[in-house]
Amino acid sequence: MNQTTQANQPLSRETVQRIDAYWRAANYLSVGQIYLYDNPLLKQPLKREHIKPRLLGHWGTTPGLNFIYAHLNRIIKARDLPVLYIAGPGHGGPGLVANVYLEGTYSEVYPNISQDEAGLHRLFKQFSFPGGIPSHVAPETPGSIHEGGELGYSLAHAYGAAFDHPELLVACVIGDGEAETGPLAGSWHGNKFLNPVRDGAVLPILHLNGYKIAGPTVLARMPPDELESLLVGYGHQPFFVEGDDPATMHQLMASTLDEIVTTIRGIQQEARSKGFAGRPRWPMIVLRTPKGWTGPKEVDGKPTEGTFRSHQVPMGEMDKPGHVELLEAWLKSYRPEELFDETGRLIPELAELAPTGERRMGAIACANGGGLLRDLQMPDFRQYAVPVVKPGVEDAETTRVQGLLLRDVLKLNPHNFRLFGPDETASNRWGGVFEVTDRCSTEQILPTDEHVAHDGRVMEILSEHLCQGWLEGYLLTGRHGFLNCYEAFIHIVDSMFNQHAKWLKTSREIPWRRPIASLNYLLTSHVWRQDHNGFSHQDPGFIDHVVNKNAQVIRVYLPPDANTLLSVTDHCLRSRDYVNVVVAGKQPAPQWLDMDAAVLHCTAGIGIWEWASNDRGSEPDVVMACCGDVPTMETLAAVEILRIAQPDLKVRVVNVVDLMKLQPASEHPHGMSDKEFDALFTTDKPIIFAFHGYPWLIHRLTYRRTNHDNLHVRGYKEEGTTTTPFDMVVLNDLDRFHLVSDVVDRVPQLGARAAYLKQEMRDKRMQHKQYIETYGTDMPEIRNWKWSGKR
DSSP: OOBOOTTOOOSOHHHHHHHHHHHHHHHHHHHHHHHBSSOTTOOSOOOGGGBOSSOOOOOTTHHHHHHHHHHHHHHHHHHTOOEEEEESSTTOHHHHHHHHHHTTHHHHHSTTSOSSHHHHHHHHHHBTSTTSBOSSOOTTSTTOOSOTTOTTOHHHHHHHHHTTOTTOEEEEEEETTGGGSHHHHHHGGGGGSOOTTTSOEEEEEEEEOSBSSSSBOHHHHSOHHHHHHHHHHTTEEEEEEEOSOHHHHHHHHHHHHHHHHHHHHHHHHHHHHHOOOSOOOEEEEEEEOOTTTTSOSEETTEEOTTSGGGSSOSSOOTTSTTHHHHHHHHHHTTOHHHHBOTTSOBOHHHHTTSOOGGGSTTTOGGGGGGGTOOOOOOOOGGGGOOOOSSTTSSEEEHHHHHHHHHHHHHHHOTTTEEEEESSOTTTTTOGGGGGTOOEEOOSOOOTTOSSEETTOOEEEOSOHHHHHHHHHHHHHTTOEEEEEEEGGGGGGGHHHHHHHHHHHHHHTTOTTSOOOBOEEEEEESOGGGOTTTOGGGOOOTHHHHHTTSOTTTEEEEOOSSHHHHHHHHHHHHHOBSOEEEEEOOOSEEEOOOOHHHHHHHHHHSEEEOGGGOOOTTSOOSEEEEEESHHHHHHHHHHHHHHHHHOTTOOEEEEEESBGGGGSBTTTOTTOBOHHHHHHHHOSSSOEEEEESSOHHHHHHHHTTSTTGGGEEEEOOOSOOOSOOHHHHHHHTTOSHHHHHHHHHHHOGGGGGGGHHHHHHHHHHHHHHHHHHHHHSSOOHHHHTOOOOOOO
């Protein structure tokens, strides 16, 4: 086993004692946060009234996190290192808060939590307390980019933070419960994308304390040789630091960190002086300590330290006989009188162990990435415009045009912009980016590979979790990016999106957190053009999930053509503190707006397409609304049928690019007032709304509107298969023939004179079915349809 041995003792006895005292101080503050309401320095005998009425928090992982923090402080000072600390066991919140308090960062950003007895009192009381702070590592915690609820994402965040930060060392603590998750299991492969020439380093620290909430963990119970083989197989050089004797463990950890930092610096220096020569075997640590280390050995006659019983609050019922006394003995075991002076301040000889300024892990600049963020150099998106002389006549692959814009964004921003996606960059028509960069891999590259390089800036791996986690880490540390994915499979990161949206919502309310670049999604290969893959690839529901989140954070765009997509993309790349979801097709499709019209339309987010309407100067008989590229085409095809068959019918076409415009202004910053909404959709006329996603989402967004009772929405109804493009809309009743029938049914004045038209629409649907089952493709009138513009 590649384990540091006790024979190597780099620390003097005095240094060991001081590091141990600092660790004891962090442990004392951690226990105090979980339990104490008053009496922070135990100047009085502990009583029940000094203890919080509700005990919340997690102790089990905390002493290990504190141990790591104390030793990272030492190596930072010894080597003058910038280190970002990521705590995968995010419920070790009391430990991280304790450490940023001890180093002084916490009091700088929260002056009321002062470094004295009164500050300690507030520090303890606020933890998991109404009006206070969460029980886990959160945006409120200085130095953090990783939320306590993000189980399994820590290592992905670590690699995202290290990309393009050449001097940074990211110390990522991975809990052994967290290590059982799928996202974390995939994240070990991040080392195949880390280039020592231009990137920082990631130091994974697998913290094995044996248990999760109530049972043993997989990795902790593996035979040591199997565990080592697993980690070696992932491409790491594991160092094992194991035990429970503090004096021995301090020496082991110090000597291990010394060797690891020397190894990392050697890897980087060689690569930067001689060039990239092959993927290095990056070092990592396996730290095995008891769960709840230094806590009560036994509670109520049951073993606690080293068992699952120390996972959360070892003594949760403080009214039980003997529990107050046990807590007092536990707190006093850290000898607080040796750690803090009479005023409650950490004694100087311990305080000086912490780094200073931005070398403190709570104050490192990249953990508040908005402070490092620089605007992208942006080309003028108008130069990529698709010429539109007449609406709906010419076709283009919308996302291919977007790819040309992104190509030049990459070219202009070679150090702070990357693209992320699960092996779909070319499939999703972003292939233009390969004119200026390649896919990134630090593995062996074969002559048969195309567009693969050690310094590529396109980050592809078949794990949506990893792509999302890398991008989040990249954004949170002050850079920009874009993620592309098949629409149906973005659901894989639903919970990751949740946590990032919650992080943004909370961080916007914290004055010292600076705005970061928005998280941008392109969802393509979407539901209406997944005809070749079939039902499993057909799901537009991610946008339903997104709109559940805080309105200050989320934005959803469905541009109908290339020029509107260019305008939306430019806006998204310039925005801050949002999650922008852009849904656009990649297949050849009609182009509707020239660039000037597209910019105006996207700026408004919604509008009447006058060139497709014939109601100017009068009230419409029907409003034909559409949102999404395929629904827009079907709507306009239906309008054209109506114009020919019912030339006197007054039709207004309303197109929606910004989905959130449909909400009331009181619910979303982009929302329209009732007056604006009524002006577009009328107060009493039928509205036939063709929507990209599930129909009930439109009803959710508009249920308060005056004319909601007249709103009829067509969208995806969970019908699909491997079939023709047009048959997908037919299966879901979103086709032009169905939309025409909806108008006939809902415009009273058409009455009996439109009966023949409705029958014709029914017959057209039957003809379509017969045709595709015979020829395997859509009817020529569908395949070759163009907007004629007849009025």
